[in-house]
Amino acid sequence: MWRVGIDVGGTFTDLFAWNEENKNYRTAKVLTTKDDRSRGVLQSIEAAGIPFDQVSLLMHGTTTATNALIERNFPDAAFITTEGFRDTIEIGRQHRKALYDPYQTKPEPLIRRRNRFAIDERMAVSGVPRRPLNADDANRIAETIAARGIQSIGIGFINAYVNPQHEEEMREILRRHVPDAHIVISSETRPIFREHPRFVTTAIRACLMPVMTSYFDRLREALDARGFAGTLLILKSNGGVMGAENAKERPEELIESGPAGGVAYASYLSRTTDFANIIHTDVGGTSFDASIVEDGRGLITRNYELEWEVPVSVPMLDIHSVGAGGGSIGWVDEGGSLRVGPRSAGSEPGPACYGRGGTEPTITDANLVLGRLDPTLSNKFALDVAAAERAIDGLAAKIGLTRLQTAEGMIRISCETMAQAVKGVVVARARDPRDFVLASFGGAGPMHACFVAQAMNIPKVVIPGQAGVASAFGATAMNVRHDIEAFHYADLGSVRVEDLNRIYGEIEAKARERLIRDGVPAAQVAIRRTAEMRYVGQTYEVDVDIPHGTLTPAHLPQIAEAFHTAHRQEYGVSSDDFPIAFVALGVVATGALAEAPVFSFAAEAAANGAGDRSHKVYFDGHWLDAALKNAAEIRPGETIAGPAVIEYLDSIAVLPPGCDGNVDPHGNLIVSITN
Structure with missing residues (x-):
């Protein structure tokens, strides 16, 4: 049986598959079918010559959700909120993208103002209702939505993260008027304080549910018609996968579905090489993605913005993307x-x-x-x-x-744009690029990697043997994962540990339920506890790992020290003078799948090494003789002096003058960068 990873990009749809019995692998690259991306998925499997009934796991990264949001290509949706907050998702936080640009405009709202409704209700921050939901207003709004034929509705009330009662009441009224509609509430989408990101993320879920439900149903129907009987798993923005049914209900978790596979391959590289800290970069036909893998784990953010002032407030890999690619x-x-x-x-x-x-x-x-x-x-x-x-x-x-x-x-110009994207993720996380290597993925990545590394003073570049299908490869190395959070504000010095134990018990139970729904056996479930914490008075938080088991007051000093360490790593400073507070508690629940084997893409290198060929290449205003090599003919341990062009099955690597490469036993090209 085959484990198949597929990454649908803007230009190409990539496939990497490996046989679970004999560890053989196959790759394929076909043009993306933009009118219906599911056709490209099917075509890639056919191009690889893999029978559909021999696929056990199909792990699919998709940009469908991202494209639908950026292009505003989804059915009209409605949003219902508390009186006085109708325009929150459009006004945002009143930040300016460019302080001195008088002509800047805000992005087009996800939901038009005519389809945003305000209702009289109020929940106190303590969770006690101050004003009940106005049933007459609720029914009138529901009738208006039904009359307009809207089938996607988001509900976001102020302070609903503490008590969801009014949101649930509104949902029940809507179900009576529009029983077949997709209805989502903010207290289930993102039960955390700060209304702007919570409302926007809820609106995103409402907008995407019909799009992604249609896409996954269409894909599943086509797969079944061809004899597929395996499990369809979808790549998530947090670096894991989930079942298609969960994905239809939580489409906001798919915004970085495609690039997440590349981060997984970078994590794979960190396990199979001597490089623990990697800057993952991926150049496709349309975009350039950059992120950090530190000690084998991709860094997570909760401050991702789809566009300026359009936050997606769910745990996501910290990936920075810019419009720079082969196309x-x-x-x-x-x-x-x-x-x-x-x-x-x-x-x-x-x-x-x-x-x-x-x-x-x-x-x-x-x-x-x-x-x-x-x-x-x-x-x-x-x-x-x-x-x-x-x-x-x-x-x-x-x-x-x-x-x-x-x-x-x-x-x-394009390489400088890419370098600025790398700078955006490295410097923003207070890391020094000289402490990392740059891993280059994507069909167009290895052509530009050395130039990007030179611009950022990164000492080494790693080009894998399967760089052209890296995100698809990474998909096959991912585990099922769910991140669940719950709001809980309390000073560390006065927190009730029984409250911490109760909340962790509740969210861990929810996480296990989701994993079971995705088909993960109970014995393969792993739970890691986290908390969002800050110094009292701060407006931003850092993630802190929390001990397992029943917490006692004796654990609190250990948690405090873990917070100080995390704060120093992110911001370079910490302080013993300010009290510490919990803001939210969370768990990372993973269901372990069989780990991808260590592939040696140099295993079939020719015994006599590469042939001596040369090729004229233009560098810095001059035509130079560059070595032209076929990657399949390069022996492990062989050194390649730049200038050189190395042809892989799915990509091309370019070594500028002065940059030398060496192939390791697994077929990775390790390039030493000179400026």
Whole structure:
């Protein structure tokens, strides 16, 4: 039986699969079918030659939820809130993205104002009702929603995280008027204080439920028709997977579903190499993703923003994404400056060199013109060099540069954009990039990794043998995971440990129920306790690991020291002068799946080593003779001196002059970076 990982990107749909009996593996890469991404999933399995009835686990990373939100491509939804809070999801926190830009505009609200309703009710912060839910108003709102044919409804009342009574009452009234609608309440979506992120996350769930329910039902129906009888698991933003039924009910947890697979592969690398701390980067056709893996674990954030002032307040891998990929389009702004991205040619029509009707210059076209791509892609795909040259020439004419200057300028600008994304995750988490290695994934990643590392003073780059399908590979190495939290504010010095034990017991029981629903046997369940904590008076929290078992007052000094350590790691300082407070309690519940084996992608290297070939490549204004190598012919331990171009099955690695690479026993190319 096969374990199959699939990552659907903006341009390509990638597959990595390994046989659970003999540990053989297969890969595939097909163009993403943007009209219905589920077709690309099926096509990738067919391209890999894997019978559907031989798939035991299908682990699927998807950008469908993210694309639906960014494009506002979902059915009309409604939102019901407390009187006075109707515009909270649009007003936000009154922050400015650019302090001195008078022309900035807020993102388009997820839910139009005409479909946002306010109702007379009030719950005190203590959880005691101050004003009951106005039943007449509730019925009138429900009738209006039904008359408009709206089938997705979010409910977010102030202080409902303490007592959900009024939200539950409103839901029951709606069920009588719109019985088939998707109805979500904030006290179940995100039972934590701060109304803006709680309301927005609830609205996101309401907007996405019909989209993702339709997608997963369509995919499951197509899989079943082809004989699939295995388990369909969906990648989550927190670095785990969950069953499709849970995913339909919690689509807000899928925002970083695709990139999460890459983080999992970086964690796999940290277990199989000597590199504990890795900056994971992934360059696809449309975007560049960057995140940190520290001691084998991806860092988590609760401050992710889909767009400015559109927070997704659930535990997510701290991934920073920018519009820079192989399909990113070069253009000239109003001031006459060369720009690249974020607009992408995607898979339809794709870069000009794909010969699918594209005419605009992309990063892929620029790499081809500079000699960094073989026009035949090692006899896998014929690239149209003349079309790429025409596209670059058109851009060059607008800015008064030569073809080569324009192409190299596009690459430099794109790599600087990528470097800034790396800076965004590393510096924001108070880490020094010199303490990390950069792992490069994605079909276009290894072409640019050394340049990004040079810009950030990162000493080494790791290019895996399967970099082109890394996110799909990572999907096969993930466990079922659920993060559940509950609000609980209390000073550490006066907290009642019996309250902590009670709340942890309740949320652990919920977590086990979700894992069981995903088919995880009780013996394979692991629970890790966490708490969001802060110094009293702060407005931000840090995650702290909490001991297992029954807590006693004797555990509190240990928890305090763990908090100080976590605070120093995140912010560089800690203090014994300020009291400490709990803000929320949480558990990370995982269901362990069979761990992916250690693959050696260099196992079949030719006995006589690589052939001596060279190729003209353009670097820094000059054509240089660069070694051209097939990765399948490179022996472990062999050193490759830059400049060089190394062709993998699903990607191309470019080593600039002065950067030398060495292949380790597992087939990873370890590149030493010089500036």
